[in-house]
Amino acid sequence: MAAFSGLGFGLSLIVAIGAQNAFVLRQGVRGQHVFPVIAVCAVSDIVLIAVGVAGFGTVVESFPAVVTVARYAGAAFLLGYALLAARRALGSSTLIAEAGASVALGASVLTCLALTWLNPHVYLDTVVLLGSFASTYATPDRWFLAAGAMVASVVWFLTLGYGARRLRPLFARPGAWRVLDSLIAVVMLALALGLLLG
Known part of the structure; x- marks a missing residue:
């Protein structure tokens, strides 16, 4: 039962339009x-x-400076990413062509790591909120809950990443890349401003 609670709780935290999912x-x-x-x-x-x-959620709560540093670093990164997406969306046909161009594996992984680990919401949601929820369960059950949340994460990212291939025919048109990059720029900017404004 705890595993199903973890699965549902994990999905409720992760299935949202955010920097990582975009x-x-x-x-x-x-x-x-x-x-x-x-x-x-x-x-x-x-x-x-x-x-x-x-x-460790209680440790994060005890040292708010860690969250503050992550907040400003994350906001700066998200603003930069928003500007790049806006540049692609508003740019010339060359920039639109670059939207579908190949990016090095290292650059993709580093961007993904930054979008994940520089986002303070990750710590607040996954470490503090999920950790607090898990603390209401007895020791054996809390790890079943954790396993359910972990499965939710893996299933979600596999579905999102590989399910997106169904959208490829749509993105054969440059205009579709403009729309996607515009949406990404708006989401990243909104998240960055949310972090800066607390």
């Missing part, structure tokens, strides 16, 4: 480095869930 969707549509990006997201979530369930 990046996975974009990589999935492009068909570039999809598995490594999914692996980075899923493994990161598994680590953060384990840390939260182990009780």
Whole structure:
């Protein structure tokens, strides 16, 4: 029963339009480095869930400076990413062509790591919120809950990353890349402003 609670709770936290999901969707549509990006997201979530369930959420709450530093670093990164997406959306046909161009594996993985680990919402949601929820369960059950949340994360990222390939015919048109990059720019800007405004 705890595993199903974890599955549902994990999905409720992760299934939202955010920086990480937008990046996975974009990589999935492009068909570039999809598995490594999914692996980075899923493994990161598994680590953060384990840390939260182990009780480190209280440590994060005890040191708010850590969250503050992550907040400003994350906001700066998201603003930069929003500007790049806006540049692609508003740019010339060359920039639109670049939207579907190949990006190095290392650059994709580093971007994914930054979008994941520089986002303070990841710590608040996965470590603090999920950790607090797990603490209401007895010790054996809380790890079943954690396993359910981990499965939710893996299933979600696999579905998002590989499901996005169904959108490829749509993105054969340059205008579709403009729309996607415009949406990504708006989401990233909104998230960055949300972080800056607290």
